[in-house]
Amino acid sequence: MLQYAIPAFLVLGLALVFVNSSAKTLAIFAWNCFIKPFTGHKDVAAGQQGALESFYKGQANIYDRTRATLLKGREQALATTAAELRKKHDLVWVDIGGGTGWNIEHMTTNYLPISCFKAIYLVDLSPSLCEVARKRFAEKNWKNVHVLCIDAADFTPPAGSSVDLFTMSYSLSMIPTYYAVIDRLSTLLGKDGLVTVIDFYVQSHATLTAKSTTMGGELLRHVNWFSRTFWRLWFEFDRVYLDSARRDYLEYRFGTIKSVNCRNTRLGGIPYYYWIGCDKDRSTNILQRAxxxxxxxxxxxxxxxxxxxxxxxxxxxxxxxxxxxxxxxxxxxxxxxxxxxxxQTEIWRIFYNQELPKYHQFANQYIYAFTWEDPREDKNILQFKPSDTVLAITSAGDNILSYASMDAPPKRIHCVDLNPCQNHLLELKLACLRVLPFEDMWKLFGEGKHPKFQELLTTKLAPHLSSHAFQYWHKRGHASFTGKGLFDTGSSRWAIRLAHWVFAISGVSPHISALCEAKTLDEQWSVWEKSLRPCLSNPIVAKVLVGNPIFLWKALGVPVEQTSMIEGGMLKFVIDTFEPIIKRSLISDDNYFYYLCLKGCYAANNCPDFLTKHGHANLAKRKGALDGIRIHTDEINEVVKRLNPGSVNHAIVMDHMDWFPKDGNAAREEIKSLHHALTEGGNVMLRSASQKPWYLSVYEEEGFTTRPAAIRESGTSIDRVNMYASTWVCTKKGAMESLKI
Structure with a gap:
């Protein structure tokens, strides 16, 4: 059996880079973990306790020093758990397989002080590890912490007590009768209690099909065949069992609050997860709540x-x-x-089945890290009232939050996007508005960078994010809010990067700063006309790059169908887009769209409404300001046909109907659904790359009147972005129309 220990020493050699330990400590670790299991060495009685004691007795005193690199995720899991706990005093916590007591010390030192706990029970079957724990707690003179060297299935709390928190840190995979223990936990858990599990795992997509509506996140859940086979065999030598049934049964017995799948990249990509659950019958009227x-x-x-x-x-x-x-x-x-x-704590996010193929086309990333459409024009045209219900495409969520931050906002806003990641971004912004001060909001979404994002995510934001959004930002958040920052993420970052490359190659980068600092429109025009117009109107740039269909879709999110609607060619479209903006709006203080693209961040006096102090105060401090928002991850047609008839006052569909094929079938189906959901006199507001899009006739055939809110002529602009050729309002017939067009 010693041949199996050879690769173990290779792993140990890699571990030397990461573990700051003495040679003696490493030798003890290597003997107990990689050699002793294969020698047939038996120094205690048979059975599970004997097996555990045989494995841990020789390394109990060095256990904590040798596990930091191997047992990943414990800190994040405990931080998230502390944030998710509804009750913050007189807590009863049971740490199953708590070993040396590291979890208890870390939790009480960093997240919840020892005074928050009425009683803490460490339950473990290894006498040697329990002895280390007793010494640890005795040194701290903690009277409310109790070490029990018993089988987890035999644990019984004092009469009349229920448990507020169960934790299992890398112990579920070592319990032979795991089903009995999980059943026991479910009977002892209090009504608002939590169960947190951190452990190794292996699982394939083939075993997830029937669970996709319950597990709360599948990002990184799949483990390939080689890794599944290798790690399962590897850990079995140490009586650690990675079979997926353990996690499956856990998720069957409890409701999932958070589910996060990770890889230990320092040690060969070992798959591990942490999961937080609750009583699956926490709500007594779950169907009504649905x-x-x-x-x-x-x-x-x-x-x-x-x-x-x-x-x-x-x-x-x-x-x-x-x-x-x-x-x-x-x-x-x-x-x-x-x-x-x-x-979940919050009610924003609507259920969707992430396993459906239609969600996989986005490769787990959003296209837009910011919203292009001008909400000032939306509000001027539609004249929102506090009694209104609005439906709008999510995009990056900036416009949604602009409507919600009004002094008299609509009572309900339905946000719709087929790309789950666009909705993850809006959900993150809502969570931040719920709990973070303005200074942190500005760092995250004004500057696009925050060095403590991961800490904020686990300690502050977690309770206000769905499991799906939490897992997404757990994986991508650090990279998104460091380096070049948030605004260099998403597919649209390639358009911004291209623009900066063109500026650099053309030698006009210094003039970009001058454009963004101009104090008057005359000064701005002078910079544009002399230095920047020749660069941006270059036919090569317009035709080869901006006119390239692949670039338009991958970088700007413009599909071929929409490109074909552009009249006069791409070069004319580029000139008609940018030049009128220079005459209309100061980039420096009244056009945060182009300021962001040119500077890579917002300015305090030039940013979306939710990042102004007034807008932030309206959202963060006004009671119920965020409670009327619902986030739908689906096609517009699928959402509106499930809304009560006549319940929506305004639907803002941006330019997405430009994407439909010109046979009109898909457009007609959506327009019929919108007609059904809109109140009489209700409006659909749309933008288009065409001055008169072809589908307006379909609106008219389906019971709408259509009128232009703005049509872009050469040399004029229709809003601060001016990226579209027209804006239209389609009104459901049957009532007085009172729009300011």
Whole structure:
């Protein structure tokens, strides 16, 4: 068996780079972990306790010094758990397989002080590890921490006590009767209690199909065949079992609050996860909440309540139901937990099944890190009222937050985007508005950089993010908010990079700063005309780069269908876009769209409304300011047909109908759905690359009147972006129209 230890020494050699330990410590670690398991050495009685003691007895005193590199994720899991706990005093915590007590010391030192806990129980089956823990707690004179050297399945709290927190740090994979322990935990967990598990795992997509609506995130969940096979065999030598059934059963017995999949890149990419769950019946009316809290209706509850277990009511189902309602109903019939969305603190994010192929086209990234459309024009044209319900495309969420930050905002805003990552970005902004001070908001979304993003994510933002969004930002957040920052992320970053490359090659970069610092329109025009216009109007730049269909889609998100609608050619379109802007709006203080692209960040006096102190105060301090926002991850057509008829006052669909094929079938289906959802006199506001888009006739055929809010003529601008040739308002017939066009 010693031949299996050879690769172990290779791993140990790599570990030397990362573990600051003495040679003696490393030798003890190597003997107990890589050699002793294969020698047949037996120095204690048989059985699980004997096996554990045989493995840990010789290394108990060096355990903590040799596990920092191997047992990743513990700090983040404990920080996230502390943030998610609803109760913050008189807590009862049970650390299953707590070993030396490291978890307890780390939690109470960094996140929740020891005074928050009524009692802490460390449960472990290894006498040697328990002895180390006792010494650790005795030195700190902690009277409310108790070390129990017993089987986890035998743990019983004092009479009348329920448990607020169970943690299992790299112990679930070592418990033979894991199903009995998990069942035991589910019976002892308090109503608002949490279960947190950190462990190694291996799993493939093939085992996830039936779980996709419950597990709360699949990013990095799949482990390839070689890694699954290698790590499973490797860890089994030390009686650590990575079979997926353990995690599957955990997620079956509890509702998922957070689920994060990671790789230990320092040690060969070992897969590990941390997961936070709760009583899967935490809500006594889960089906009602499916429509009420994660609703796809503009109202707070369904028209007819459905009581769990009422067969007559079940047969008389609602005419309009959310997809989340349907998924929760199916899960309950199978005794599965509800989808993870229903265990979250916030009600913003609507259920979606991330396994559907339509979500995979975006390669787990958003296109836009900022929103191009001008919300000032939206508000001027549509004249929002506090009684309005608005539906709008999410994009980067800046316009959504502009509407919500008004002094008298619409009562409900439905945000729709098929790209889950665009909605992850908006969800992050909402979470930050909920808990962070203005200074942190500005660093994150004004400057695009924050050195402590990961710390904020786990300690502040986690309770206000869905599991899907949390996992996304857990993986990508550090890279997104360091280096070049947030605004150099997303597919659209290539357009900005290209512009800066062109400026550098053309030698006009110094003039860009002058343009962004100009104090008057005359000064701005002078810089443009003398230095920048010749560069941007170069036919090669316009035709070869900006006119390239691949670049337009990958960098700007402009599909071929929309490109074909541009009249007069790409060069004319470029000139007609930029030149009028120079005459209309100062880049330095009234055009944050182009300022951001040219400077890479916003300025305090030139930024989206939610980043102004007034807008931030309206969103962060006004009671209920964020509660009317709902985030839908789907096509517009799929969302609006589930809304109550006549419930939407304004739908802002940006330019997305330019993307539809000209046979008109897809456009007609969406327009019919919009007509059904809009109130009489309700409006669809759209922008287009064409002065008169072809689908306007379809609107008219389906019961709308159409009128231009603005049409761009050569030499004129229609808003501060001027990227579109026209803006149109289509009004559902049947009522007085009162728009300022």
């Amino acid at each position: 429509n009420a809290l994660a609703t796809e209706s503009p109202y707070l509850s369904p028209q007819n309540e459905l009581v769990v277990g009422d067969e007559d009511a079940a047969n008389n189902t609602l005419a309009i139901r959310s997809k989340g309602y349907d998924a929760a109903l199916v899960n309950m019939q199978r005794n599965f937990p509800a989808p993870s969305f229903f265990y």
